[in-house]
Amino acid sequence: QSALTQPASVSGSPGQSITISCTGTSSDVGGYNYVSWYQQHPGKAPKLMISEVSNRPSGVSNRFSGSKSGNTASLTISGLQAEDEADYYCSSYTDINTRVFGGGTRLTVL
Amino acid sequence: EVHLVESGGGLVQPGGSLRLSCSASGFTFSNAWMHWVRQAPGKGLVWVSRIYSDGTGATYADSVKGRFTISRDNAKNTLYLQMNSLRAEDTAVYYCARDLAYSLHDWGQGNLVTVSS
Numbered sequence: 001q002s003a004l005t006q007p008a009s010v011s012g013s014p015g016q017s018i019t020i021s022c023t024g025t026s027s028d029v030g031g032y033n034y035v036s037w038y039q040q041h042p043g044k045a046p047k048l049m050i051s052e053v054s055n056r057p058s059g060v061s062n063r064f065s066g067s068k069s070g071n072t073a074s075l076t077i078s079g080l081q082a083e084d085e086a087d088y089y090c091s092s093y094t095d096i097n098t099r100v101f102g103g104g105t106r107l108t109v110l
Numbered sequence: 111e112v113h114l115v116e117s118g119g120g121l122v123q124p125g126g127s128l129r130l131s132c133s134a135s136g137f138t139f140s141n142a143w144m145h146w147v148r149q150a151p152g153k154g155l156v157w158v159s160r161i162y163s164d165g166t167g168a169t170y171a172d173s174v175k176g177r178f179t180i181s182r183d184n185a186k187n188t189l190y191l192q193m194n195s196l197r198a199e200d201t202a203v204y205y206c207a208r209d210l211a212y213s214l215h216d217w218g219q220g221n222l223v224t225v226s227s
Binding site: 001003032034036038040045046047048051052055057088089091093096097098099100101102103104 | 130131145147154156157160167168170171205210211212213214215216217218219220
């Protein structure tokens with residue numbers, strides 16, 4: 001049950017786009033379309049931003065989008081805003097019927 | 111509106127036990143798979159356990175297998191996590207979460223468990 005691999009940090013200026021990668025294996029990310037992404041502001045509970053690789057829950061801005069290629073999933077945030085500054089985590093269903101998270105990525109809006 | 115409220119956390123000595131509860135409202139609890147996720151201070155999210163809607167199918171992370179037990183009481187709309195043989199590395203904020211389409215759609219506010227002598 002090794003954690004999925006995410007970059008520790010990314011940054012971008014307001015209005016720009018950024019992409020956060022999430023690399024796993026064929027036993028998790030690559031094997032199922034059950035990758036989800038979560039946003040967490042300091043001291044707050046995580047919030048679901050993307051489910052099933054690319055689905056946006058009701059109320060989530062369309063500036064957030066998800067995709068997957070092979071064993072790597074990606075979260076793209078377009079039109080960066082100050083309020084997007086947060087930690088982001090990916091997660092995947094696994095072939096042993098568990099879940100696994102990535103290590104998290106700190107997004108800084110410059 | 112979905113509401114998940116964790117309780118039962120606190121300070122416990124190494125080797126001790128604690129039972130967390132998660133009270134659910136705003137959805138049909140008996141139809142929902144539920145999870146526990148934890149976050150050590152300053153660290154990332156770690157999945158802990160999941161249970162099916164009918165109380166079967168419990169699975170665990172290797173780090174807690176044999177020490178933690180997830181359960182639920184659908185009549186009380188409550189999820190539990192029994193934690194035994196606690197270690198310092200179990201210190202974390204524990205979140206309960208509702209599963210929807212294999213994602214953790216709704217989260218509680220979290221409950222801090224501190225294992226220390």
